[in-house]
Each structure stands twice: as C-alpha cells, then as structure tokens.
Amino acid sequence: MVDFLLFLLPASLVLIGALIVIFAQNxxxxxxxxxxxxxxxxLIYITLNxxxxxMVQMLVYAGAxxxxxxxxxxxxxxxxxxxxKESIKGQSLLVSGVLMVLISLLIYVAINSNxxxxxxxxxxxxxxxxxxxxxxxxxFTAWIFPFEIISIxxxxxxxxxxxxxxxxxxxxxxx
Amino acid sequence: xxxxxxxxxxxxxxxxxxxGFFGMMIRRNALIMFMCIExxxxxxxxxxxxxxxxxxxxDGQVAVFFVLVVAAAEVVVGLAIIVSIFRKxxxxxxxxxxxxRG
Amino acid sequence: MENLILVPIFLPLVTAIFLFIQxxxxxxxxxxxxxxxxxxxxxxxxxxIFVTFTxxxxxxxxxxxxxxxxxxxxxxxxxxxxxxALMLLLVSGLSIFIQQFSTxxxxxxxxxRKYFVYFNFFVFSMLxxxxxxxxxxxxxxxxxxxxxxxLLISFWSSKTSAAKAGNKAFILNRIGDFGFLVGLMFILNTxxxxxxxxxxxxxxxxxxxxxxxxxxxxxxxxxxxxxxxxLFSWLPDAMEGPTPASALIHAATMVTAGVFMLVRISxxxxxxxxxxxxxxxxxxxxxxxxxxSAINQYDIKxxxxxxxxxxxxxxxxxxxxxxxxxxxxxLLTHAFxxxxxxxxxxxxxxxxxxxxxxxxxxxxxxxxxxxxxxxGVGTLAISGIPPLAGFWxxxxxxxxxxxxxxxxxxxxxLTLIAAVLTAFYMGRHWLLIFNSEPSKPIEDxxxxxxxxxxPLVVLGIFSIFIGFVNTPFFHGVEKLLHxxxxxxxxxxVPEGLTLVxxxxxxxxxxxAGLFLAYLIFGRNILQGKLFNNxxxxxxxxxxxxxxxxxxxLNKIGNLVFVAGAKLFSKRVAVIIDSILIDGxxxxxxxxxxxxxxxxxxxxxxxxxxxxxxxxxxxxVLVAVFIITPLVGN
Numbered sequence: 001m002v003d004f005l006l007f008l009l010p011a012s013l014v015l016i017g018a019l020i021v022i023f024a025q026n027x028x029x030x031x032x033x034x035x036x037x038x039x040x041x042x043l044i045y046i047t048l049n050x051x052x053x054x055m056v057q058m059l060v061y062a063g064a065x066x067x068x069x070x071x072x073x074x075x076x077x078x079x080x081x082x083x084x085k086e087s088i089k090g091q092s093l094l095v096s097g098v099l100m101v102l103i104s105l106l107i108y109v110a111i112n113s114n115x116x117x118x119x120x121x122x123x124x125x126x127x128x129x130x131x132x133x134x135x136x137x138x139x140f141t142a143w144i145f146p147f148e149i150i151s152i153x154x155x156x157x158x159x160x161x162x163x164x165x166x167x168x169x170x171x172x173x174x175x
Numbered sequence: 176x177x178x179x180x181x182x183x184x185x186x187x188x189x190x191x192x193x194x195g196f197f198g199m200m201i202r203r204n205a206l207i208m209f210m211c212i213e214x215x216x217x218x219x220x221x222x223x224x225x226x227x228x229x230x231x232x233x234d235g236q237v238a239v240f241f242v243l244v245v246a247a248a249e250v251v252v253g254l255a256i257i258v259s260i261f262r263k264x265x266x267x268x269x270x271x272x273x274x275x276r277g
Numbered sequence: 278m279e280n281l282i283l284v285p286i287f288l289p290l291v292t293a294i295f296l297f298i299q300x301x302x303x304x305x306x307x308x309x310x311x312x313x314x315x316x317x318x319x320x321x322x323x324x325x326i327f328v329t330f331t332x333x334x335x336x337x338x339x340x341x342x343x344x345x346x347x348x349x350x351x352x353x354x355x356x357x358x359x360x361x362a363l364m365l366l367l368v369s370g371l372s373i374f375i376q377q378f379s380t381x382x383x384x385x386x387x388x389x390r391k392y393f394v395y396f397n398f399f400v401f402s403m404l405x406x407x408x409x410x411x412x413x414x415x416x417x418x419x420x421x422x423x424x425x426x427x428l429l430i431s432f433w434s435s436k437t438s439a440a441k442a443g444n445k446a447f448i449l450n451r452i453g454d455f456g457f458l459v460g461l462m463f464i465l466n467t468x469x470x471x472x473x474x475x476x477x478x479x480x481x482x483x484x485x486x487x488x489x490x491x492x493x494x495x496x497x498x499x500x501x502x503x504x505x506x507x508l509f510s511w512l513p514d515a516m517e518g519p520t521p522a523s524a525l526i527h528a529a530t531m532v533t534a535g536v537f538m539l540v541r542i543s544x545x546x547x548x549x550x551x552x553x554x555x556x557x558x559x560x561x562x563x564x565x566x567x568x569x570s571a572i573n574q575y576d577i578k579x580x581x582x583x584x585x586x587x588x589x590x591x592x593x594x595x596x597x598x599x600x601x602x603x604x605x606x607x608l609l610t611h612a613f614x615x616x617x618x619x620x621x622x623x624x625x626x627x628x629x630x631x632x633x634x635x636x637x638x639x640x641x642x643x644x645x646x647x648x649x650x651x652x653g654v655g656t657l658a659i660s661g662i663p664p665l666a667g668f669w670x671x672x673x674x675x676x677x678x679x680x681x682x683x684x685x686x687x688x689x690x691l692t693l694i695a696a697v698l699t700a701f702y703m704g705r706h707w708l709l710i711f712n713s714e715p716s717k718p719i720e721d722x723x724x725x726x727x728x729x730x731x732p733l734v735v736l737g738i739f740s741i742f743i744g745f746v747n748t749p750f751f752h753g754v755e756k757l758l759h760x761x762x763x764x765x766x767x768x769x770v771p772e773g774l775t776l777v778x779x780x781x782x783x784x785x786x787x788x789a790g791l792f793l794a795y796l797i798f799g800r801n802i803l804q805g806k807l808f809n810n811x812x813x814x815x816x817x818x819x820x821x822x823x824x825x826x827x828x829x830l831n832k833i834g835n836l837v838f839v840a841g842a843k844l845f846s847k848r849v850a851v852i853i854d855s856i857l858i859d860g861x862x863x864x865x866x867x868x869x870x871x872x873x874x875x876x877x878x879x880x881x882x883x884x885x886x887x888x889x890x891x892x893x894x895x896x897v898l899v900a901v902f903i904i905t906p907l908v909g910n
Contacts, residue, residue, distance in 0.1 A: 007179045011187050018191055021210050022198030034210045037191075041217055048184070050224045053236050057220070060243055065213070065250050072254045073206060076261055091885060095200045098892050102193065105896060109903050123181055124231035134233050135240070143237050150244050157248035164255035196895075199888045208884070273882030 006047050013040035027073045031066060038062040050130035184225035192218035203268045205257050209250070216246045279338050281326055282357050285319040285369055286404040293397035296390055305389050309380050312393045316373045316400075323369040327362055335359050335760050339410050349470045356410035356473070359758040363605065364407035364537060367612055371529050372400050374732035378620050379521040381728035382627055392432065392519065399425035399522075403530050407537060411471040412461055415538065419457065419502065422531050423450045429526060430518040442514035449511040453501015460494035467491065477544040478764065488545055492552040495542060503535030503589045506563040510831055512586055516578040520623035523578060528585050528619050529612035536592045536608050543601045543765045557597025561691055564590030566828060568698035572705065573824035577622045577635050580706045583827075584659065585615055587699060591674055594692055598685065599768035600677035602755045606747045607670035609754065613743055614658040614667060617736035621652040624725035624733065625710060635706070640715035645724040649711040651737040656707045658740045660700035661787040666744035668784065671696060673747070676770035676779045693786050700790025708798040749776065 017040060020033025038061050045054035128134070139147060195214030202208055220239045227235025264271065292315040296308060330336075337358030344352040357365075376396065383392050402425050406418025423446075431443030461471070467487055468476045480488065499505070504512040515527050526532070539546060539556070546552060564587045571583035588611050595604035626633055628645060642649035658667040675696070678689040725733070746753035749770065770776055826832065879890075 001177065003179050004177045007183065014187065014191060015194070018194040018198075018214055021207070021214060022194060022202065027204065027206055030207050030210055034213060037214065037217065041221060044184070044187075044221065045224055048224050048228050050227065050236050050239070053220075053224065053239050056240070056243060060247055061213075061217075065247055068250060068254060069206070069210065072258060075258065076206065091200075091889070094889050095197075098200070098889065098896065099197065101893075102896050105900055105903070119182060119229070121230065123229045126231060128228070128231055128233060130227075130233070130236050135236055138233050138237050139240065142234075143241075146241060150241060153248055154244065157251050161251045161255040164252070164259050196888075196892055200885060200892065203885070269884050272884070276880060276882030 003047075007044070010040040010043040010047070013037075014044070027076075028070070031069050031073060034069070035062055035066050038066070045130075048130075049127055052130050052132045052135055054130075181225050181229040185222060188218045188221040188225065191215075191221065203270055205260075205269045208269065209253055209257070213246065213250070216242060278329075279357075280340050281322060282340055282355055282365075282408065283342070285323045285326075285365060286355065286401065286408055288315050288319050289372075289397040289404070290401040291315075293394045293401065296397070297394045299390065303390065305380075305384060308390050308393055312376055312397060313373070313380070315397070316369070316376050320369045320373050323365055326357065327366050330357060330362050335362075335757060337760060349465065350472055350475070351411065351413055353414060354410045355405075355408040355414075357408065359761045360537070360540060360605070361408050363609065363754070363757060365404065367609065368400060368403050368407070368530055371525060371612065371616055372396075374735055375521050375525045375616065375620070378524075378623065378729050378732045379519070381726050382521055382623055383519060388432070392429075392522075395425060395428045395432070396522065396525075399429065399526060399531075403534070406534055410473055412464060412473070412476070413471045415541075416457060416461060419498070419534065419538075420454065422534060423447060423454070423502070426450075426515070426526050426531055429522040430515045432518050432522065436517065438514075439517040442511070442517040446511040446515050449508045450501045453498045453508055456494045456497025456501070460491050460498065463487070463491045463494065473541070477542070480544045480548060480764070485548055489549040489551045492542065492546050492549050493555065496539065496552060496556055499535030499539050499593075500559065501535075502538075503532050503593070504563075504586050505535070505559050505590065505593060506566060507830075507834070509563060509567065509586050510827070510834065513579050513582040513827075516576065516582050520578065520619060520626060523582075524616045524619035524623070527582065528615035532585060532589055533592070533608050533612070536589065536596065536604055539593075539596050540601050540605055540762075543596075543762060546596070547599060547765050553597050553599065555597075556593050557688065560590045560593025560595075560597055561688060561695075562590075563587070564594065564695040565691065565698075566830070568695045568702065570824050570827040571702040572698065573821045575636055575825070576633050577625065577638075577706075577710065578619070578633065580635075580702060581615070581618055581622060584618075584699065584703065585611075587695060588615070588659070591671065591692070591695070594688070595674045595677060598678050598681055598688075599766065600674060601762060601765060601767055602747070602752075602758060603670065603673040603677050603768075603770075605758060606754045607674055609746075610658070610666035610670040610740075610743055613736055614655045614665075614740040617651060617733065617740055618655040618659070620729070620733055620736065621648050621655060624648045624729050627729070628722050628725065635709045637716050638710045639713040640711070641722065642711040644722045645711075647730055648725055648733065649707075651733040652707055652711070654737045654740055656703045656791075659703050660791055661696060661783055662791075663780075663784060664741075664744065666740050666742070668787070669744035669748055672780050672783045673770055675783050676776055677768045679775075679779055680768060680771045693783065696783060696786045697790040697793075700787045701794050704791040704794025705798050708794060712799060 014037050017033045017035075017037030021030050021037065024030045024033060038057065042054040042058045042062070045051075045057065192215050195211045195218060198211035198214070199208050202211065220242055223235045223238045223242070225235075227233065260272065292312055296311060335358070337356060339354050339356040341352050341354040343354075344350075355361075376393070379392065379396065383389055386392065399422065402418055402421030404418075406415055406422055409415040409418055427443045427447045430446050431439045433439050434443075464476060465471060467483060468479060470476060501508045512527060512532070516523055518526075546556075567583040567586035567590065571580050571587065574580045574583060588607070592604045592607050592611075595601070595607060625638070625641065625645070625648060628641075628648075629638065632638070654665070658665040661668045661671040663669075675689060675692060678685050678692055724730070745751070747755065755767075771779070823829070879886075
C-alpha cells in the first residue's frame with residue numbers, strides 16, 4: 001500500500017507538470033511546470049533505488065538547465081501572448097488524426113493484453129542500489145569510451161554556444 | 176493490482192512521452208517546444224531506470240547519465256540558436272521559419 | 278560453243294567499265310573506236326549465233342554461270358530460245374546504228390565518254406533481261422534497265438527538267454516494280470522455283486485463281502516499264518534525254534521489255550481470262566488516250582513519245598487477245614520505224630541547232646531531202662501502208678482482234694480508230710516539219726552529216742522490208758517462236774476472204790488518217806470558208822487544248838497524288854509529330870515535374886509539420902512492434 005501511494009503521488013505530479021508545460025500560456029508557467037515534472041521524476045528515481053541519478057538529475061536538470069531556460073525566457077520576452085489560432089493549414093486536422101490513431105492503437109493494445117503488460121523478460125528478484133560506487137565502477141571501465149566522447153561533446157557544445165551567441169556588432173561598437 | 180511492477184513505470188514513461196510529443200505538435204513558441212523535448216527525454220530516462228531495476232544491472236543508470244549530459248549540451252546549443260534567431264525577428268513563433276522549404 | 282552467247286551480253290559491260298575508268302583522258306575518236314568496234318563484234322557474234330540457232334531448228338539451250346541455291350533452283354544463267362534470240366539480234370543490231378548516229382549527234386558534248394559508258398551499260402542490262410533463264414535474273418535486268426534509263430534521261434543533269442524527268446521515270450517504274458516483286462513472291466510460293474522451265478511448264482496444274490493473282494501483279498510491272506495507263510506520264514518527260522538514247526531506249530528496247538515479259542509468261546497468262554482482259558482494256562485505253570494526245574503536241578520528240586505509248590498499247594492489245602506472235606512481230610517492226618523516226622528527229626534538231634518546236638519548222642524538205650525522205654518512209658510505215666513493215670504487223674493485230682468475235686468486234690473498231698489517229702498525227706508531224714511554209718529562214722540549213730545519214734538509210738530499208746518476215750504467206754516469227762510458245766494457245770488471224778477485207782479496211786484507215794492530215798495541214802482547209810462558224814472553231818480549240826494537255830490527266834494526277842500526298846503528309850506531321858510524339862514526350866517530362874511538385878509540397882520547412890511526420894511514423898513503428906507479437910499469440 002505504501003509502495004503504491006509512493007508511486008502514485010510522484011506519478012500524478014509528473015503528469016500534472018507535463019500538462020502544465022503544454023497547456024500554459026505564460027512561458028514562465030511552462031518552465032515552472034517543467035521544474036515540477038523534473039523534481040517529481042527525481043522522487044520516482046529514488047523509489048526505484050537510483051539515488052545517485054536522482055541527485056544528479058535534480059542538480060543538473062532542475063538546477064542548471066532550467067535556470068538557463070528561465071534566462072532565455074527573460075531575454076526573449078515574457079509578455080508576448082501567443083495566438084491561439086492555428087497558423088499552419090491542416091495542422092490541427094492532422095494532429096487530431098495522429099492523436100486518434102495513437103489512442104485507438106493504445107486502446108487496442110490495452111484490450112488485447114487484458115490491461116496487463118506482458119514483458120518478455122522476467123524481473124529479477126533482488127534490488128540493486130544506485131550507489132555512486134556501483135555507477136562509477138561501470139562508468140569508468142565498461143563505458144569509458146562513450147564517457148570520453150561525451151566530454152568532447154561538452155566542449156564542442158560550449159564552443160558552439162559561444163560562437164552562436166556572439167554578437168559581432170556589439171564587439172565593434174564598444175571596446 | 177496494487178503491486179507496482181515495472182510495467183507501471185513503463186506506462187508512466189510512455190504517457191509522459193506522448194504528452195511531450197503532443198505538446199510539440201501544438202505549441203508554436205520555440206522555447207516551449209524545447210521544453211516538450213525535455214519532457215520526452217525525461218520519459219526516456221525513466222524507462223532506462225525502470226529497465227535497470229527490472230534486469231538488476233547498473234547499466235541503465237549509466238545510460239541515464241549519458242542522456243542527461245547530451246540533453247544538457249543540447250539545451251545549451253539549442254537555446255543559443257533560438258536566441259540568435261530571435262535577435263532577427265521579434266516574435267517567438269517557429270511558423271515563420273520556413274527557409275528550408277522545398 | 279554454247280558459251281558464245283555470253284559474249285554479246287558481257288562485251289558491252291566490259292566496254293562500259295573500260296570507258297568508265299578512262300575518266301576524261303581520251304579523245305572522242307578513241308571512244309568511238311572502242312564502242313563501235315565492241316558493238317560490231319557483238320553483232321557479228323550475234324548473227325553467227327542466230328544462224329546456227331536457225332540451222333538447229335530453233336532448239337534452245339542455256340548457259341549456267343553460277344549456281345546459287347539448289348532448291349529452289351536459283352542460278353545465274355542465260356537461255357537462248359526463239360524469243361531471246363530475236364531480242365538479242367534486235368538489240369545488238371540497233372545498237373550499232375544508233376551508236377554510229379550518236380558519234381555525230383553527241384560530238385563536242387563535254388560528257389561524250391560518259392554517254393557511251395551509259396549506253397553500253399544499258400545494252401548490257403537489256404541483254405541480261407532478255408537472255409535470262411529465270412525470273413530473278415530477269416528482275417535484275419529489269420532493274421538495271423530502269424537504272425540505265427534514269428542515267429540517260431537525266432544525262433544533262435544541270436537542267437532541272439532533265440533531273441526531274443529522270444526521277445519521274447524511275448519512280449513510276451518503281452511502282453510497277455512493286456507489282457513485279459509481289460508477283461515474284463507469289464511465283465516462288467506457288468511454284469517453289471524461279472526457273473522459266475519449271476514455272477511455265479507447270480502452269481496447267483495450278484488453279485486459275487492463283488494464276489490470275491500472280492499475273493495481275495506481274496502485269497503491273499509491265500505497265501510501269503512499258504508506259505501504259507496510268508503509269509505512262511514518264512515517257513513524254515523522258516524526251517529530256519539525248520535523242521539517240523531516246524531512240525534506243527524509249528522506242529525500241531526498254532519500253533518493249535514489258536511486252537517481252539508478258540510474252541515470256543504467256544503460258545501462264547493464257548489461263549487467266551481476267552488478266553488478259555485487263556491487259557486488253559488497259560492497252561486499248563492507253564492507245565486511244567496517247568493517240569489523241571499526240572495530235573496536238575508541239576515538241577518534235579513528244580509526238581514520237583506519245584506515238585510510242587500508243588504503239589505499245591497496240592502490242593498490249595495483241596497480248597490481251599492472245600495474239601502473242603502478232604505482239605512480238607509488232608515489237609520488231611515498231612523498233613525499226615520508231616528508231617528511224619527518232620533518229621530523223623534528231624537530225625532535224627541538230628540541223629536547226631536544237632530547235633524542237635515544230636511550229637517553228639517547215640519546208641525543210643528542200644534543204645534536207647534525205648532526212649525528209651526517210652522520215653516519210655517511217656511515217657508511211659507507222660500508218661500501216663503496204664508493203665511497208667507497219668502494215669503487216671498492225672494488220673495482224675487488228676485481224677486477230679476481229680477473229681475473236683463477239684464483244685471483241687467493238688474493241689476492233691476502237692483499235693481501228695486508234696490506227697486512224699496514228700496515221701493522222703504522224704502525217705501532221707511530217708507535214709509540219711517538212712512541208713508547210715517555213716516560219717524561220719532556212720538558207721543556212723544543211724542536211725545531216727554522213728554518220729547520221731547512214732543509220733537513217735539502213736533503218737529506212739529495214740522499215741520497208743522487215744515486214745516480210747511474218748506475212749500470212751510466210752510465218753517467220755511464228756516459226757521462230759514455236760518452241761517457246763509451244764504450250765500456248767495463240768490467236769490467229771482469220772483465213773481467206775475475211776482476212777483480205779480486214780486488210781483493206783486497215784489500209785483504208787491508214788490512208789484516211791494521212792489524207793485528213795494532208796487536208797488540214799497540207800491544204801489548210803480549216804482556214805477555209807467551210808469551217809468558219811464559231812461552234813466548229815470552239816470545238817477545234819477545245820480538242821486542241823485537251824489533246825495538248827493529255828486530256829488533263831497529268832493535271833488530275835498532280836492534284837490527286839502530289840497535292841494529296843503533300844496534304845496528307847502535312848496533316849500527319851502535325852498529328853503524329855506535334856501531337857502524338859511531342860505530346861508523349863512532354864507527358865513524360867511533365868509527369869515527372871508534376872509529381873516532384875506534389876511530393877515537394879511535403880517539405881514545408883516548418884518544424885511542426887516535421888514533428889507531425891515524425892510522430893506518424895513513430896506510431897507506425899510502435900504499432901508494428903506491438904501488434905506483431907500480439908497477432909502471433
């Protein structure tokens with residue numbers, strides 16, 4: 001029972017946050033909704049014994065990334081209201097069509113499987129702890145190659161961001 | 176029914192993914208579309224963690240690491256692009272960006 | 278000894294090649310020596326062959342040069358039998374005299390050597406045609422003769438009219454050759470052979486309908502070559518060529534190839550009443566139309582051209598009623614007096630410095646007595662005045678028609694009218710050239726040089742006496758051909774009193790024509806008071822116009838075929854080319870560009886559309902993964 005409630009609460013928060021993201025009008029509200037989703041997801045990670053990942057998620061995602069988002073929102077302009085009318089012809093029709101297909105597919109699957117997912121592999125009976133030691137043990141041995149590539153990626157991303165945001169006009173103006 | 180098995184988490188992840196996807200289709204503001212992408216990525220993270228618990232290995236959580244890093248890098252670059260585009264035009268709508276029209 | 282017949286055939290070819298390779302390095306006299314000596318040698322050998330042939334009681338023999346296939350038996354071989362011996366002698370003999378005439382007529386021409394190359398090539402081709410022993414070699418000769426004729430007609434090729442006339446001759450011949458070829462295909466299919474011996478002797482085993490079909494196609498070839506209606510308009514135009522060439526080709530030899538071929542296939546032809554009737558009707562039509570057209574032509578050679586067509590019509594009439602011997606006999610006599618008339622015309626043209634319009638001539642008999650006399654002989658011969666040659670042959674034809682009775686009496690009457698017209702226009706021809714008041718001064722005109730006079734005299738003598746080879750008292754030609762035509766039922770002249778009466782009637786016809794010509798053109802009675810009313814004048818004017826324009830047949834033909842073909846091709850060009858072909862090509866190109874436009878409309882450049890596509894295919898992928906295991910369960 002506790003397990004169930006422990007799952008249900010963060011899960012509902014996740015979904016509520018997601019819905020806020022897609023339906024809010026004010027961009028800051030969207031960002032707040034996303035933060036809610038991220039934090040609730042971290043809670044779920046903790047229930048799944050992935051404690052280190054949950055902490056990293058809260059630090060990096062909900063912390064750094066969302067701050068970046070809010071910076072950009074402030075820079076772009078918060079007070080611009082979006083029109084509700086759809087500007088692309090036929091988009092709403094196609095979206096509803098895709099949605100119909102998706103929903104019908106899900107209903108079909110749900111009915112066919114008697115509301116139970118038949119997973120191909122059996123779940124293991126033991127629990128693993130997502131401790132930093134365990135993660136580091138795998139990360140720096142078996143996954144060392146992607147790790148190095150990721151670091152290069154980060155450098156490249158930084159350089160790219162600087163190059164993109166560089167304003168040549170401003171540089172000529174002052175200094 | 177009240178036992179929380181792996182497939183519950185997977186369902187939650189799928190739901191989150193579809194919500195993010197739906198949001199991408201209907202929102203016009205570039206920043207909000209980006210946030211929907213973030214939603215989708217987080218859904219994938221949840222799937223990985225649930226799978227890691229299901230199989231009893233730690234590799235799922237290691238994969239989450241990578242996804243996280245990539246997502247962060249992508250946010251950085253994407254926001255830089257959005258900023259430089261919106262220096263040119265004043266509105267934040269993506270519907271006017273059809274230079275790659277064929 | 279039998280191989281001797283190859284000499285007269287191939288010696289002209291050797292001469293032609295020899296003269297051809299000399300280019301323009303030799304003088305006229307050298308050319309003369311070569312060509313005249315080769316023709317004299319050919320003629321001597323031919324006479325020798327002919328004499329031995331006669332001694333051997335006209336037994337025929339063949340010489341095989343090269344066997345091509347075994348069955349059907351096609352080989353390159355030549356036969357000497359009565360018919361081919363006669364033609365061989367005729368061609369070789371005439372070629373000597375006409376070549377002698379040419380040395381004088383064509384002298385100082387810049388293409389003198391080329392003329393003799395073509396001339397000898399023609400003699401070779403004609404001999405291949407007449408001496409052939411199967412249909413294929415005959416067709417080879419047929420085509421070569423057409424080619425030589427084209428070369429000689431357009432000899433003065435810088436004149437557009439000559440070039441056009443050569444084209445016309447070749448093309449109309451080609452239409453006939455189409456018939457010949459189809460006939461040949463039918464022959465091969467029916468008889469499985471081309472050889473004359475095999476085809477002609479098996480004729481009575483084949484159903485009549487097949488024979489009719491075969492012969493109907495073959496006579497089309499004869500119509501083209503012998504200028505019968507409707508393929509005759511090339512012959513008057515062929516007068517653009519040099520006159521001696523016209524004398525040989527378009528009077529004596531090439532145009533008679535059609536007659537020759539029909540007599541060759543007479544064992545087949547006799548079984549098909551339909552084809553014989555067609556030959557008769559076409560021949561009669563041709564004879565009448567061309568005789569009518571000849572009465573008001575102004576070119577000295579065109580009158581003779583239409584006369585040739587008309588006389589060929591006579592020969593075709595003879596074949597049509599089954600009088601094959603009469604046709605061959607008329608071929609023989611006609612060759613002589615027509616060649617004579619053409620050479621005489623050539624002498625006149627030469628003397629008047631290439632004046633060819635007879636309205637500008639007159640009174641030449643004082644200055645050119647020999648030519649006038651010989652042309653007079655030719656005129657009398659063609660009119661059928663005894664005892665000249667033309668009388669015997671023409672009378673035989675008329676009598677043969679009469680002897681068939683019934684409806685043929687009507688044909689006899691029409692042929693008689695053609696004979697009257699013949700005498701009339703030939704009389705007019707002679708009178709206008711030699712007798713009437715001169716329209717131009719004639720003081721400095723002299724008679725023909727001796728190289729021209731000699732052939733004229735020789736041909737004149739022949740025109741007088743050659744008729745005696747096939748009189749009712751001595752059937753020389755029939756005896757000559759009796760082995761060739763032994764399976765053929767020949768129509769003969771009636772016996773006794775009927776024959777005499779018919780002869781008198783045809784003599785009367787000839788005299789009537791000549792007398793009428795004398796009245797109109799000698800005494801000018803049309804200018805007199807008797808015929809001074811307007812109605813008659815209009816009638817005369819109408820007749821003259823109709824005659825000159827060949828009953829407007831050429832104009833009609835031009836309108837229907839030439840203009841029609843041009844219109845048709847223009848329409849076809851528009852419809853098929855612009856609409857169909859261009860349309861198809863454009864359709865392919867347009868379909869590509871249109872489909873590209875349609876598919877490229879999916880590239881909107883908008884992110885949200887791409888998200889849509891992404892989503893759609895994502896769902897498809899998911900569905901595949903979900904549904905397949907489920908269905909499998």
